[in-house]
Amino acid sequence: MKIKTFEGNVTFPKGFLAAGLNCGLRIKKPDLALIYSVKKCIAVGAFTRNKFQAAPIIVSKENIKNPIQAIIVNSSNANAGTGEKGIEDAKKMCSITSSFLNINEKNVLVFSTGVIGKFLDMKKIEKGIKTLIPLLSNRYNQTVSSAILTTDKMIKECAVEFNIKNKKVRIGSIAKGSGMIEPNMATMLCFITSDVNIKKSVLKKLFLNAIENSFNLITIDGDMSTNDAVVMLANGMAENNIIDKTNSKEAKIFYENLLFVMKRIAYLIVKDGEGVTKVIEIIVKNCSTKEKARIIGKRIANSMLVKTAIYGEDANWGRVLAALGSTLQNFDRKKVVIKFGNYIMFKNEKPVKFDEIALKNYLKNNEIKITVDLNEGKESISILTGDLTEEYIRINAKYRS
Amino acid sequence: MKIKTFEGNVTFPKGFLAAGLNCGLRIKKPDLALIYSVKKCIAVGAFTRNKFQAAPIIVSKENIKNPIQAIIVNSSNANAGTGEKGIEDAKKMCSITSSFLNINEKNVLVFSTGVIGKFLDMKKIEKGIKTLIPLLSNRYNQTVSSAILTTDKMIKECAVEFNIKNKKVRIGSIAKGSGMIEPNMATMLCFITSDVNIKKSVLKKLFLNAIENSFNLITIDGDMSTNDAVVMLANGMAENNIIDKTNSKEAKIFYENLLFVMKRIAYLIVKDGEGVTKVIEIIVKNCSTKEKARIIGKRIANSMLVKTAIYGEDANWGRVLAALGSTLQNFDRKKVVIKFGNYIMFKNEKPVKFDEIALKNYLKNNEIKITVDLNEGKESISILTGDLTEEYIRINAKYRS
Numbered sequence: 106m107k108i109k110t111f112e113g114n115v116t117f118p119k120g121f122l123a124a125g126l127n128c129g130l131r132i133k134k135p136d137l138a139l140i141y142s143v144k145k146c147i148a149v150g151a152f153t154r155n156k157f158q159a160a161p162i163i164v165s166k167e168n169i170k171n172p173i174q175a176i177i178v179n180s181s182n183a184n185a186g187t188g189e190k191g192i193e194d195a196k197k198m199c200s201i202t203s204s205f206l207n208i209n210e211k212n213v214l215v216f217s218t219g220v221i222g223k224f225l226d227m228k229k230i231e232k233g234i235k236t237l238i239p240l241l242s243n244r245y246n247q248t249v250s251s252a253i254l255t256t257d258k259m260i261k262e263c264a265v266e267f268n269i270k271n272k273k274v275r276i277g278s279i280a281k282g283s284g285m286i287e288p289n290m291a292t293m294l295c296f297i298t299s300d301v302n303i304k305k306s307v308l309k310k311l312f313l314n315a316i317e318n319s320f321n322l323i324t325i326d327g328d329m330s331t332n333d334a335v336v337m338l339a340n341g342m343a344e345n346n347i348i349d350k351t352n353s354k355e356a357k358i359f360y361e362n363l364l365f366v367m368k369r370i371a372y373l374i375v376k377d378g379e380g381v382t383k384v385i386e387i388i389v390k391n392c393s394t395k396e397k398a399r400i401i402g403k404r405i406a407n408s409m410l411v412k413t414a415i416y417g418e419d420a421n422w423g424r425v426l427a428a429l430g431s432t433l434q435n436f437d438r439k440k441v442v443i444k445f446g447n448y449i450m451f452k453n454e455k456p457v458k459f460d461e462i463a464l465k466n467y468l469k470n471n472e473i474k475i476t477v478d479l480n481e482g483k484e485s486i487s488i489l490t491g492d493l494t495e496e497y498i499r500i501n502a503k504y505r506s
Numbered sequence: 507m508k509i510k511t512f513e514g515n516v517t518f519p520k521g522f523l524a525a526g527l528n529c530g531l532r533i534k535k536p537d538l539a540l541i542y543s544v545k546k547c548i549a550v551g552a553f554t555r556n557k558f559q560a561a562p563i564i565v566s567k568e569n570i571k572n573p574i575q576a577i578i579v580n581s582s583n584a585n586a587g588t589g590e591k592g593i594e595d596a597k598k599m600c601s602i603t604s605s606f607l608n609i610n611e612k613n614v615l616v617f618s619t620g621v622i623g624k625f626l627d628m629k630k631i632e633k634g635i636k637t638l639i640p641l642l643s644n645r646y647n648q649t650v651s652s653a654i655l656t657t658d659k660m661i662k663e664c665a666v667e668f669n670i671k672n673k674k675v676r677i678g679s680i681a682k683g684s685g686m687i688e689p690n691m692a693t694m695l696c697f698i699t700s701d702v703n704i705k706k707s708v709l710k711k712l713f714l715n716a717i718e719n720s721f722n723l724i725t726i727d728g729d730m731s732t733n734d735a736v737v738m739l740a741n742g743m744a745e746n747n748i749i750d751k752t753n754s755k756e757a758k759i760f761y762e763n764l765l766f767v768m769k770r771i772a773y774l775i776v777k778d779g780e781g782v783t784k785v786i787e788i789i790v791k792n793c794s795t796k797e798k799a800r801i802i803g804k805r806i807a808n809s810m811l812v813k814t815a816i817y818g819e820d821a822n823w824g825r826v827l828a829a830l831g832s833t834l835q836n837f838d839r840k841k842v843v844i845k846f847g848n849y850i851m852f853k854n855e856k857p858v859k860f861d862e863i864a865l866k867n868y869l870k871n872n873e874i875k876i877t878v879d880l881n882e883g884k885e886s887i888s889i890l891t892g893d894l895t896e897e898y899i900r901i902n903a904k905y906r907s
Contacts, residue, residue: 157831157839186827188855221824222857331828409810410902417903423622426587427732430558438558439589454589456623495896501811502818 113264117277124240125252128233135252146338160191282374319367381491393482412493514665518678525641526653529634536653561592683775720768782892794883813894
């Protein structure tokens with residue numbers, strides 16, 4: 106299916122407005138964002154399973170049971186590890202937002218990202234939200250995209266348009282990624298809006314399925330954040346005939362577009378991973394089960410030794426072999442084939458002679474493919490990760506200062 | 507119990523000789539080591555569970571069922587991922603060694619460490635072994651200790667002496683560590699010799715128990731090698747009354763000394779971990795089960811974000827909290843206490859105010875303690891790891907070149 110993409114973000118679909126600004130949590134960069142729909146939306150979400158879920162996650166998991174009309178997000182402070190006061194503050198962010206927008210506080214979602222273990226400066230946030238309201242606009246603006254970032258270097262946006270029968274339907278998105286990314290059911294911060302008209306149960310199913318095949322296939326450093334969430338709002342303003350079955354042709358069109366958006370954002374998150382200079386795709390092929398392929402892929406993707414080798418443009422496939430073996434999964438060593446790009450490195454339980462110069466050139470690319478073929482079944486998986494560099498250390502050694 | 511330590515290594519106990527030299531696998535540094543006992547030894551070992559066990563591991567696991575009289579070890583090439591030819595080569599290393607020593611090849615153990623996926627240069631090794639034989643000596647020499655190293659910066663040795671009734675008994679050891687260390691039942695390369703007179707089944711039990719409480723409590727980067735092994739030889743030449751019960755007073759004395767040796771070597775391995783500037787001790791206290799404490803401790807110890815924060819001397823305890831939560835273990839958030847050294851950072855589900863300057867000074871130390879107290883039970887564990895630095899990246903980005 107051909108996907109039609111556009112420059113745009115959460116304001117791309119009909120009826121969505123947004124704004125971002127600096128409210129003083131950070132020195133200069135925008136740190137507060139508001140997304141608003143003129144009509145109430147059905148909303149679905151996936152949240153971090155970390156046992157120390159941040160306060161806003163706890164509040165939003167409750168509120169998302171209701172129709173949603175606004176999302177308020179701050180960066181710089183995660184409001185995590187902040188106990189009951191943290192929960193009060195998160196609720197207050199909802200009630201301040203709702204009072205200025207003249208809606209019910211239960212129809213607001215709240216998110217925070219940044220340093221763990223500090224209380225929010227609520228005065229700055231309250232003043233910030235008040236200032237945000239008149240800035241709300243449906244025009245494309247990047248301030249909202251940048252206001253949710255932490256150590257990210259690039260904004261992450263995606264917008265697509267497609268037809269459901271004769272109606273134009275749109276999906277827009279913004280996200281923040283960088284470090285501490287190993288999604289587990291839930292993911293990093295990503296907000297998706299759409300004007301699609303869809304039944305909530307159908308949206309939920311397609312949304313979770315798309316997450317499984319996008320965000321749950323990336324990893325930066327194996328660390329799972331306290332604040333990760335992917336949330337999607339749909340306000341129905343495209344006025345298409347309601348999508349009420351997951352197996353309809355219309356549901357399929359919608360799903361393919363949603364999956365495209367999520368995959369694109371997932372890719373951008375890896376590409377902009379802390380210190381990443383190369384995107385690495387780990388493909389585990391012909392495995393007996395999907396779950397086994399996933400375990401193996403994740404293990405290789407999280408191996409610091411594999412990641413540093415790729416950074417060094419060193420064809421050290423032995424580390425892939427060691428990571429594969431360390432999963433303790435069963436497989437036939439004699440059937441395993443390991444490839445870097447199209448170059449076979451290991452086959453028939455023996456190293457394979459390869460063209461060192463051609464391979465060296467291949468490893469200079471910014472996108473590196475490592476394939477592990479188990480030749481035992483039909484399941485495959487592709488995991489995206491980044492290399493591990495001195496820059497990752499520099500970013501994370503002094504994060505608080 | 508007071509432990510008496512000495513300068514010494516595997517030649518410290520009676521009847522053990524050793525030698526090391528450069529046989530040309532590396533440019534200059536010693537790369538081949540031989541340990542020999544004038545009397546046959548009972549031998550016990552623990553080996554990596556990696557599914558891609560290297561060829562020498564496969565051969566040694568078989569031979570160790572017999573009495574052992576010699577161990578031949580090369581560095582620079584791991585002889586892993588080398589299929590049947592690799593196994594032939596490993597066996598050949600045993601047979602060459604045995605023929606020169608005039609013993610049976612089944613009484614020889616063989617180990618290799620270094621790059622994965624290259625065939626051994628058997629000509630160099632054969633010549634090397636031949637040259638090693640006349641160099642065998644019971645005098646303390648560090649060449650044998652350095653010949654088994656790869657990226658290690660320091661040799662790792664330990665020697666102790668104690669009395670079993672009126673007999674002096676000795677234990678000596680050498681090891682190689684550095685990166686790719688997350689022991690799982692087995693560990694990195696470590697050779698332990700002793701002149702103790704002990705029943706094999708008793709030695710095995712005490713040996714595995716000591717490993718569980720030393721090597722299995724350290725981690726550098728969570729990667730499990732294809733070649734890891736800890737092996738112990740005992741030749742009985744101390745002539746003490748045989749230790750034939752695990753619960754005897756003599757067994758306890760022996761165990762405490764063996765545990766000391768293993769803990770010392772484990773500490774040295776972490777201290778000399780690739781790029782490590784600080785040794786970090788993760789203490790998980792008052793947990794309901796030992797296994798849960800171990801899972802939590804390992805998770806925190808392997809968190810790249812925790813490791814980089816300690817490197818940056820940054821009291822970012824929020825990352826400890828996030829790592830704890832990401833284990834998905836059950837615990838009461840309200841009971842959790844997190845400490846850096848003696849400074850409480852988190853209690854009653856709230857950040858605790860601390861003296862920033864005093865803490866900054868504490869974090870300048872080379873040994874940092876992080877305590878997570880769950881206040882729910884009686885089990886505790888202490889895991890050693892190192893910080894994560896640019897140096898680790900530099901070492902591992904260009905390992906093969």
